[in-house]
Amino acid sequence: MNVNQSAAPVPPFGQPQPIYPGYHQSNYGGQPGTTAPPTSYGAYNGPVPGYQQTLPQGVSRAPPSSGAPPISTAQAPCGQTAYGQFGQGDVQNGPSSTVQMQRLPGSQPFGSPLAPVVSQPAVLQPYGPPPTSAQVTAQLAGMQISGAMAPAPPPSGLGYGPPTSPASASGSFPNSGPYGSYPQGQAPPLSQAQGHPGVQPSQRSAPPLASSFTPPASGVPRMPSMTSPLLPGQGFGGPPVSQPNHVSSPPPQALPPGPQVTGPPGPPPPMHSSQQPGYQLQQNGSFGPTRGPQPNYGSPYPGAPTFGSQPGPPQPLPPKRLDPDAIPSPIQVIEDDRNNRGSEPFVTGVRGQVPPLVTTSFLVKDQGNASPRYIRCTSYNIPCTSDMAKQAQVPLAAVIKPLARLPPEEASPYVVDHGESGPLRCNRCKAYMCPFMQFIEGGRRFQCCFCSCINDVPPQYFQHLDHTGKRVDAYDRPELSLGSYEFLATVDYCKNNKFPSPPAFIFMIDVSYNAIRTGLVRLLCEELKSLLDYLPREGGAEESAIRVGFVTYNKVLHFYNVKSSLAQPQMMVVSDVADMFVPLLDGFLVNVNESRAVITSLLDQIPEMFADTRETETVFAPVIQAGMEALKAAECAGKLFLFHTSLPIAEAPGKLKNRDDRKLINTDKEKTLFQPQTGAYQTLAKECVAQGCCVDLFLFPNQYVDVATLSVVPQLTGGSVYKYACFQVENDQERFLSDLRRDVQKVVGFDAVMRVRTSTGIRAVDFFGAFYMSNTTDVELAGLDGDKTVTVEFKHDDRLNEESGALLQCALLYTSCAGQRRLRIHNLALNCCTLLADLYRNCETDTLINYMAKFAYRGVLNSPVKSVRDTLITQCAQILACYRKNCASPSSAGQLILPECMKLLPVYLNCVLKSDVLQPGAEVTTDDRAYVRQLVTSMDVAETNVFFYPRLLPLTKSPIESTTEPPAIRASEERLSNGDIYLLENGLNLFLWVGASVQQGVVQSLFNVPSFSQITSGLSVLPVLDNPLSKKVRGLIDSLRAQRSRYMKLIVVKQEDKLEMLFKHFLVEDKSLSGGASYVDFLCHMHKEIRQLLS
Secondary structure (H helix, E strand, O other), X not given: OOOOOOOOOXXXXXXXXXXXXXXXXXXXXXXXXXXXXXXXXXXXXXXXXXXXXXXXXXXXXXXXXXXXXXXXXXXOOOOOOOOXXXXXXXXXXXXXXXXXXXXOOOOOOOOOEOOOOOOOOOOOOOOOOOOOHHHHHOOOOOEEEEEEOOOOOOOOOOOOOOOOOOOOOEOOOOXXXXXXXXXXXXXXXXXXXXXXXXXXXXXXXXXXXXXXEOOOOOOOOOOOOOOOOOOOOOOOOOOOOEOOOOOOOOOOOOOOOOOOOOOOOOOOOOOOOOOOOOEOOOEOOEOOOOOOOOOOOOOOOOOOOOOOOOOOOOOOOOOOXXXXXXXXXXXXXXXXXXXXXXXXXXXXXXXXXXXXXXXXXXXXXXXXXXXXXXXXXXXXXXXXXXXXXXXXXXXXXXXXXXXXXXXXXXXXXOEEOOHHHOOOEOOOOOOEOOOOOEEEHHHOEEEOOOOOOEEEOOHHHOOOEOOOOOEOXXXXXXXXXXXXXXXXXXXXXXXXXXOOOOOEEEEEEEOOHHHHHOOHHHHHHHHHHHHHHHOOOOOOOOXXXXXXXXXXXXXXXXXXXXXXOOOOOEEEEEOOOOOOOOOOOOOOOEOOOOOHHHHHHHHHHHXXXXXXXXXXXXXXXXXXXXXXHHHHHOOOOEEEEEEEOOOOOOOOOOOOOOOOOHHHOOOHHHHHHOOOOOOHHHHHHHHHHHHOEEEEEEEOOOOOOOHHHHXXXXXXXXXXXXXXXXXXXXXXXXXXXXXXXXXXXXXXXXXXXXXXXXXXXXXXXXXXXXXXXXOOOOEEEEEEEOOOOEEEEEEEOOOOOOOOOEEEEEEEEEEOOOOOEEEEEEEEEEEEEOOHHHHHHOEOHHHHHHHHHHHHXXXXXXXXXXXXXXXXXXXXXHHHHHHHHHOOOOOOOOOEEEEHHHOOHHHHHHHHHOOOOOOOOXXXXXXXXXXXXXXXXXXXXXXXXXXXXXXXXXXXXXXXXXXXXXXXXXXXXXXXXXXXXXXXXXXXXXXXXXXXXXXXXXXXXXXOOOOHHHOOOOOOOOOOOOOHHHHHHHHHHHHHHHXXXXXXXXXXXXXXXXXXXXXXXXXXXXXXXXXXXXXXXXXXXXXXXXXXXXX
């Protein structure tokens, strides 16, 4: 049956249904069914899902609501509530042997009528022996991916309408028939996602909240691919019929009526394409008998006992696996969101709106709340009390990217100049003027929306109010009408009460043997000659205000005087690295245009001067110290660009030793691999932050360089680390130069301080990212660029109010590239809720995963990796168990029910658990893990999304003339066809996988060789050929690179080649070589964890 049809007209909510006096509660939602719904699978000796199931006298079935049920005609026995977490007729661990269901004759056609149900309990007719509880518990039910949640109870005295439980909007056929029967002449519930011709849409039910399906135990029956409905007239108990996935759907059937939802407006129900809701069941492509779990088979999840099964006789058949098509698909969710939310602009005027996904391209119209490009939250509707927040375990966090770059169609934040008086603030909490401030007393005073303090409006800022209490100039002032804007800061906001000088860039180049031998120094000096013309500049400035300086080093440091009046640059050597000082002031930091000839001469001479060096040892900490001292002497902030090749073993402060030890992996001492070797670098970083000295580090290691220690200063100063292992000019120059150009040209805020203020009831308690904190509230950043995020976690310190909601204000004080002191303000208003269901309906999984990854990656510094992994799994299980217990409609324990907004939480969390930091494979070095750990710490939501779940794009499926990106497929080996070519990207890596049976013409067009065997494996550049396929693939690679903040080097991988192991590491839905579970296995494990929590 098709699960995506709209409803036919239905009786209004609250009225008794036809031939149905009152609301006899013998089944789900109290509705009779005259049609047998199609069962998802036939010849199985147990209850058939979706069938009418009446109850023994005296047992009442629970209504799908969170409130008290009306009393049904059959009273509950004494001492037993009529409504529990599972309705009495539901099967929790197998049905009771007395409750059996009627079975359809095997040959009965689709949807043929059964005898009408009368409203007193019927006599049940058993068929065959009752199933064991083991078989039923994990019997695979239809999957339900777009169900609505149980709404608030209707007013007392009204009869229950049909279920608005997951059943009503999802087409699920849960095992053991928890949904009972359906109204007269109606088919089982279908998804309300897409209308079909000729079908009237039903009244809209509550926004969907649940996705449910029954994961199997270790003996896993197979589910079908998502689009195969039953053919009209196809029997249920007959022989299995293999069926293709593109069969057209049967004629539309009607839905049970959905009640109209009153209350605060929520987001509209997400639309789902035919790939999504409700799946029939299938084994190996055929509709046939499905089995229960195999109690004595091993578990598919390593180390986990088989779950959902009680001890019993072993089944003779081998275990089947859950069909990956039948579990929530990231690709489908992304595609649906693009289709539904990509065309309309996202207008930020409404409080607590959940924005489109990061993978959707959309325009933002700022109407009072900050754009999601600046702030994304884990939930846009937060619990009113801390108890409720503890119960749900959903972290309340915001990922803030204060200087995010906007697309050209969106305006940058307006700059507001209030003159000498400076920006208007609350006297008590110091929050800045924003659209949520309330003007009173005719506009003479305003009440702070953060702390409720009443403040006087200065005379120069006074304006009259209109009839609604708004200032008449509200729309002329960015700070009264927009979510994001900037203030020009007054001298009071500057260090030492004087305006800052423009910042400086200092290039510090390792000239030891390794750097010279690889050609790095020559390449870098050549590039800098032209790159210095592209230093960042303000708006329409003709030239950059940034000054530059140059240092080279090995065991000693060489400073260069490049004053414009000199004919040749002068070199000064400082060999006393233990007591660092800067030997010259005048002529070290210069304007590029004024000193161009001297700078060019210097860059020509450096590679020649050190061409014959034999010095292999280097220093590191003194180099940073020197750069910082130079900025201090010049009284300006700035950035150091360090190009470094080896472990600093020369005698000097910050000297390191090789402590790489793979034997520590999976021991309690593993955390030491992520910690710095010495405290010297933290002390140095603190001094850098005080001076506004940010450090960007480019590493070119051939062996271990202790990234964990070397990255401390970049990490704490808001800088970046780039790593090019085994650097070779011919293979890596494009990647290095591209990263360098972008890094030098990007807009940076210097000497920055950020503070996040919140309205009463919540406060910021924890921060993640690349920054330094000397107190508990101020995030200090020597530098902050448009790629960096700061993640903030909030906790309750009081009760919140549903009416007033919660407010966040992020204020960033920084020095611009031109030396102007500015304040950037971002405001965001969130809703507050007293119902857990509202929390779960307004979460954003991508942001949640971003927060959880950062939380875990910080955890490995102090805890064993295994306990960090366990903490993540437990938290995820608690989030989903709380939803199941408090929001989902009662159904059998064999079903896994996921909130609609969080149905991808298990697959994404599994990707985090399998990542190199938390579960390294044998080929992953200690440096790689430390590098990725610090990289993820300041990633934004879009970057973590593609980093943990890479994009896999088939290249030969879409027409050659098509200019759009081909639709992505799921990251699993079974999605690859050996006759195709695929691109895989995760923001850092880019692979082109070539199947062994690709047509010769395609090979010729792309690689300019006649056959597959002649393609060079590991190739990093595609030949430039003048044919449509070559142009299309190269164009696609360029467009993918343009979307990412780092250049992705291409690696061509041939099927069955040794490089394929590296490529398969990124197919994250599969089992990993390092022991990570497949998506299917992890989902089963997650289900087991949830059931343990619930029991």
